[in-house]
Amino acid sequence: MKILMTASEAVPYAKTGGLADAVSALSLALAKLGHEVRIVIPRYYGINRGELTQVEGAMGVHVGGGEEWCAVYTTALPGSPKKNPVKVFFIDHEKFFGRDGIYGTPAEPDFLDNPRRFTFFCRAAFQLCRKTSWYxxxxxxHDWPTALVPVFLKFGERHGEFANTVSVLTIHNLGYQGIYSKDNFWYTNLGWNDFYAAGFEDWNMMNLLKAGLYSADKLNTVSPNYAEETKTHVQGFRLDGVLRHRSADYMGILNGIDSGLWNPKTDDLLPQKYSVQDMSGKAKAKEALQREFSLSGKSDVPIIGMVTRLTGQKGVGALFGPAYGSAWSICRDMNLQFVLIGTGESWCENELRSLSGRLSNFKAQIGYSENQSHLIEAGADFFLMPSQYEPCGLNQMYSLAYGTLPIVRNTGGLADTVSNYNEEKGTGTGFMFNDLTPSAIYNTVGWAVWAYYNRPKHIEAMRIRGMKQDFSWEKSAKVYIAMYESALNPAP
Structure with missing residues (x-):
């Protein structure tokens, strides 16, 4: 099967979140299963042309009643199978992509020309196929930036070499939809009849994701539970009706994790590797974590870890909200240590600095460090994720792989990957709560800390149980293949 991934991000070239990880990891998993996979992303300013190979000749893209010209570069995705490498293509257009930022910058969070940038990119994906004679x-x-790909396929491109091509659209986060003034619609080269037929209309605006959801042959999101949640008014972000309408073609497929990168048996970023058979390396990681964050080296005190974006989606209001968040009370009342790295909303960054200065058992670092991220996953005893909503989530799966027990809200992919602790039987892999309130977070952290001190055998068994679970991308890739096949061979 020949598969073209069209995306705005892919590691290691451009990343703002889990989308980039998923695109590259899924592509590699599909290639290892024998499929021919290619990725196309924009060539952003930060991607060095000198490390890429230029495809000969300029490429014209029909948009806005005329043509935009661009260059194309290529390389092989790191980690690709030698006999079946994943080729990555980069659309190089200086006016649209030769700037800092993928979707925006701190000064301009959402570039004004984003609808034109990604309209051009989606058109360019079809031209790339023609240029390379690969269909x-x-x-x-993936997500709103490439949601026009299934629209263009359905309303104009499904003929000739694309006559038998099908489209799939993956929702990584329904909260981001690409809603812009419909004054930008002319740039798509589609007719106004298509504007309404494809479902662009959104309260006199143009909704790119909505049009993609109407037009794609198959739809999916990144966990089964989130698929169900998005069909409800509460978490449907006004598109729940569309998703209920398309429910026969819509499913949830859990993201995997890169077990080559996130694996305590092979992790070179840890002071000592460890496994289910020998957990001594986890104790070494805890010691190193306490030194790294200048915490007292008490091996018998539980550590709560967090690696997060400091945004409302991640539940930081209920945890760190000044005067009402639960973090202060947790650290004041409980015999534990709390370590966090993250970046995001300025009020939250300032509150974390304040808490770090006032609490001896709370340490936060603003920013992101790959080394510290791995150290927290391995050295912490619990990992806290109080998300408002979570399409899939990766850190809870990293935590389970490292024998660190998640404390999570019962939502989205968190509910699909963590099973709640049962005090009587000692079963489960983590601790869960339902309401996103300071008291719910406080009580659930307290429950986990109580189990740590009073049910150590349960904690140990839960760690082993979590480490034995299979969150590999190969497992998820096989489900994607089944979805592709159902699109190519629809039931009568």
Whole structure:
């Protein structure tokens, strides 16, 4: 099967979140299963042309009643199978992508020309296929920036070499939809009849994701539970009706994790590797974590870890809200240590600095460090994720792989990957709560800390149980293949 991934991000080239990890990891998993996979992303300013190979000749893209010209570069995705490498193509257009930022900058969070930037990019994906004489069986789009790919396929491109091509659109986060003034619609080169037929209309605006959801042959999101949540008014972000309408073609497929990168048996970023058979390395990681964050080296005190974006989606209001968040009370009342790294909203960053200065058992670092992220996953006893909503989540799966027990809200992919602790039986892999309130977070952290001190055998068994679970991308890739096949061979 030939599959073209169209995306705005892919590691290691451009990343703002889990989308980039998922695109590259899924592509590698599909290639290892024998499928021919290619990725196309924009060539942003930060991607060095000198490390890429230029495809000969300029490429014209029909948009806005005329043509935009661009260059194309290529390379092989790191980690690709030698006999079946994943080729990555980069669309190089200086006016649209030769700037800092993928979607925006701190000064301009959402570039004004984003609808035109990504309209051009989605059109360019079809031109790339023509330029390289390579036509996919499946065009796989990811989130709103490439949601026009299934629209263009359905309303104009599904003929000739694309006659048998099908489209799939993956929702990584329904909260981001690409809603812009419909004054930008002319740039798509589609007719106004298509504007309404494809579902662009959104309260006199143009909604790119909505049009993609109407147009794609198959839809999915990144966990089964989130798929169900998005069909409700509470978490549907006004598109729940569309998703209920498309429910026969919509499913949730859990993201995997890169077990080559996130594996305590092979992790070179840890002071000592460890496994289910020998957990001594986890104790070494805890010691190193306490030194790294200048915490007292008490091996018998539980550590709560967090690696997060400091945004409302991640539940930071209920945890760190000045005067009402629960973090202060947790650290004041409980015999524990709390370590966090993250960046995001300025009020939250300032509150973390304040807490770090006032509490001896709370340490936060603003920013992101790969080394510290791995150290927290391995050295912490619990990992806290009080998300408002979580399409899939990766850190809870990293935590389970490292024998660190998640404390999570019962939502989205968190509910699909963590099973709640049962005090009587000692079963489960983590601790869960339902309401996103300071008291719910406080009580659940307290429950986990109580179990740590009073049910150590339960804690140990839960760690082992979590480490034995299979969150590999190969498992998820096989479900994607089944979805592709159902699109290519629809039931009568």
């Amino acid at each position: 996919p069986d499946v065009l796989h789009a």
